[in-house]
Amino acid sequence: MQRPVTEEIECPHCRERTNVVVPHDDVELKPSRSVAAFGDYTTVTCPNGHEYWVYFC
Numbered sequence: 832m833q834r835p836v837t838e839e840i841e842c843p844h845c846r847e848r849t850n851v852v853v854p855h856d857d858v859e860l861k862p863s864r865s866v867a868a869f870g871d872y873t874t875v876t877c878p879n880g881h882e883y884w885v886y887f888c
């Protein structure tokens with residue numbers, strides 16, 4: 832069984848780093864303050880309570 836892959840991403844608001852689970856380990860993570868209607872993404876809440884979107888490229 833494969834362990835889930837996590838990567839660190841920087842909050843676009845305060846630069847706190849948060850671990851996010853990624854679908855596989857060779858994706859590029861792109862943080863965004865607003866949602867776009869394309870691609871795979873996940874929502875992240877940083878330790879300071881900012882919610883943002885992370886796209887997998």
Ligand SMILES: [Zn+2]
Pocket residue numbers: 842843844845846847877878879880881
């Ligand atoms: Zn933040």
